[in-house]
Amino acid sequence: MITEMLHSLLVGCPRWGRRLGLAREHVAISARYRRVGRAWAPHLTACRTAILEAAQMCARRRCVVIVGAGSCLDVPVAELAQQFEMVVLADVVTSLPARRFARRFPGRVRLVTWDATGALERLVAAKCGTPAEIAACFEEAEPGALPGGAPDLVVSANCLSQLGLVVDTLAPGCTDDERWRGVAAAARRHLAWLDGQPGVRLLLADVARLEVPPAGAEGLREDCLEGLGLREPDRRWRWDIAPIPEYSARVHRVHEVGAWLAGPDAGFCAR
Numbered sequence: 551m552i553t554e555m556l557h558s559l560l561v562g563c564p565r566w567g568r569r570l571g572l573a574r575e576h577v578a579i580s581a582r583y584r585r586v587g588r589a590w591a592p593h594l595t596a597c598r599t600a601i602l603e604a605a606q607m608c609a610r611r612r613c614v615v616i617v618g619a620g621s622c623l624d625v626p627v628a629e630l631a632q633q634f635e636m637v638v639l640a641d642v643v644t645s646l647p648a649r650r651f652a653r654r655f656p657g658r659v660r661l662v663t664w665d666a667t668g669a670l671e672r673l674v675a676a677k678c679g680t681p682a683e684i685a686a687c688f689e690e691a692e693p694g695a696l697p698g699g700a701p702d703l704v705v706s707a708n709c710l711s712q713l714g715l716v717v718d719t720l721a722p723g724c725t726d727d728e729r730w731r732g733v734a735a736a737a738r739r740h741l742a743w744l745d746g747q748p749g750v751r752l753l754l755a756d757v758a759r760l761e762v763p764p765a766g767a768e769g770l771r772e773d774c775l776e777g778l779g780l781r782e783p784d785r786r787w788r789w790d791i792a793p794i795p796e797y798s799a800r801v802h803r804v805h806e807v808g809a810w811l812a813g814p815d816a817g818f819c820a821r
């Protein structure tokens with residue numbers, strides 16, 4: 551507990567991000583990684599491999615932007631820093647590992663405090679709002695330009711399903727339906743933003759959340775992408791995010807994760 555409080559103080563996060571619990575969430579993810587990181591290894595390797603494949607598709611390698619960089623567990627930062635003139639690690643939270651990468655590759659790895667929704671600071675300042683108003687704010691928000699000019703590669707690194715979760719904090723007591731509307735609005739806006747970026751784009755995102763009993767029988771499955779209009783991912787795999795007893799004594803929590811690769815003239819939406 552004390553370690554986690556200290557960790558939370560050490561990570562960089564604007565006040566509005568702390569109010570929304572994003573620093574706390576970051577610390578919780580890091581602590582879970584310390585406990586069950588071995589089970590995450592195949593997922594992290596699959597993400598890093600997909601990112602390096604996307605890098606290979608780039609005609610020019612001046613700037614790569616990682617959105618939701620967090621602790622860079624799923625990002626091959628050193629390899630990217632050898633290939634690109636600039637690696638931009640963008641997140642609301644500035645993690646300790648990201649700071650270490652910036653020190654190790656001065657001038658080449660750049661840390662940016664950046665809200666991918668473009669709405670969070672405004673939503674916190676407004677103090678309240680109905681779930682419908684929050685969803686509307688996500689739909690209209692403009693995340694703004696990233697430093698580094700037009701990127702040659704943009705990676706959305708496992709943050710799509712996280713973007714709208716702040717609805718719980720902004721509108722406590724909201725129903726599951728209201729929460730989903732906020733999550734979907736933030737996700738749709740992010741996909742439109744990503745689709746509008748120049749260069750190669752890679753989306754790494756949860757496809758579904760599963761509860762899997764130990765015998766391996768099919769358990770509960772919750773679709774994370776319903777109504778977002780995404781085409782089939784180019785690749786998918788399972789992430790053993792919380793093996794028993796991390797999340798429950800009865801079931802493993804597993805995420806099905808997808809990778810969508812889009813060259814400069816392609817997109818992510820079903821046609």
Ligand SMILES: C[S@@+](CC[C@H](N)C(=O)[O-])C[C@H]1O[C@@H](n2cnc3c(N)ncnc32)[C@H](O)[C@@H]1O
Pocket residue numbers: 572576579617618619620621622623624625640641642643664665666667668670707708709712713
């Ligand atoms: C599941 S973690 C991704 C893990 C990260 N790629 C890593 O390897 O450590 C989701 C990340 O999205 C970030 N995030 C959540 N909301 C965000 C927002 N509105 N803008 C930018 N990043 C956000 C979180 O801070 C967190 O680091």
